[in-house]
Amino acid sequence: MGYYDVFSWFYDASVEQHYTEHRGLAAAALDLGPNSRVLDVPCGTGGCFAAILEGLGPDGTLVGADASKGMLAKAQKKADAAEWSVDLVHVDGAALSADQLGSVGGSVDRLLIFLGMSAFDDMDGTFESLWSLLEPGGLCVLVDVHTEELGFQGRMVNLTARADITRRFWEPLEKRAESFTKTEMPSAPAHGGTMTLVTGRKPA
Numbered sequence: 001m002g003y004y005d006v007f008s009w010f011y012d013a014s015v016e017q018h019y020t021e022h023r024g025l026a027a028a029a030l031d032l033g034p035n036s037r038v039l040d041v042p043c044g045t046g047g048c049f050a051a052i053l054e055g056l057g058p059d060g061t062l063v064g065a066d067a068s069k070g071m072l073a074k075a076q077k078k079a080d081a082a083e084w085s086v087d088l089v090h091v092d093g094a095a096l097s098a099d100q101l102g103s104v105g106g107s108v109d110r111l112l113i114f115l116g117m118s119a120f121d122d123m124d125g126t127f128e129s130l131w132s133l134l135e136p137g138g139l140c141v142l143v144d145v146h147t148e149e150l151g152f153q154g155r156m157v158n159l160t161a162r163a164d165i166t167r168r169f170w171e172p173l174e175k176r177a178e179s180f181t182k183t184e185m186p187s188a189p190a191h192g193g194t195m196t197l198v199t200g201r202k203p204a
């Protein structure tokens with residue numbers, strides 16, 4: 001059983017209160033339409049699902065993927081309780097393939113990576129792989145925390161989330177996307193750094 005399988009049991013109770021507002025801002029940045037096909041990686045316990053589904057019409061589709069079975073089990077429970085239509089895939093983001101996106105025709109037009117870039121073992125490789133699943137013209141939204149210098153709380157966040165919040169997580173998107181934007185979000189000491197939202201469109 002991996003670290004996040006254990007963390008899944010108290011993840012929502014311990015961290016969710018710090019990110020609710022950011023999930024709404026991320027969903028708004030996705031600029032969702034009635035037919036949007038959204039990939040949310042890592043979806044974790046499904047914390048972003050409600051905000052995304054609010055903007056999706058009945059013909060839209062949402063796929064969530066995560067490397068932790070425990071986190072996905074919580075996401076599935078949440079989806080079942082709310083009767084949400086979400087396809088969940090258990091996979092390392094670096095290995096997610098077009099075949100596993102059958103429900104959305106093998107590719108998506110929206111990609112959300114929320115608190116993932118700081119947590120992926122191989123940030124660049126995983127992003128490259130996920131980016132390849134986004135259609136030309138598609139929109140990518142990244143939300144993460146960043147600090148140049150780790151304070152006590154930053155070290156705690158790194159430890160608790162098995163993350164590295166000193167990463168310049170926006171750079172893989174910045175160098176590939178057009179119409180790149182980078183915005184600071186509301187941040188609190190508990191985040192350990194500055195919550196940041198970046199967006200960019202895959203060149204058509």
Ligand SMILES: C[S@@+](CC[C@H](N)C(=O)[O-])C[C@H]1O[C@@H](n2cnc3c(N)ncnc32)[C@H](O)[C@@H]1O
Nearest residue numbers: 004042043044047066067068071092093114115
């Ligand atoms: C801090 S949590 C964020 C989860 C969710 N996006 C949220 O906002 O609550 C980090 C997640 O990344 C997942 N993860 C870490 N490395 C991964 C990888 N290579 N591929 C897929 N998921 C990964 C973990 O299992 C965990 O669910």
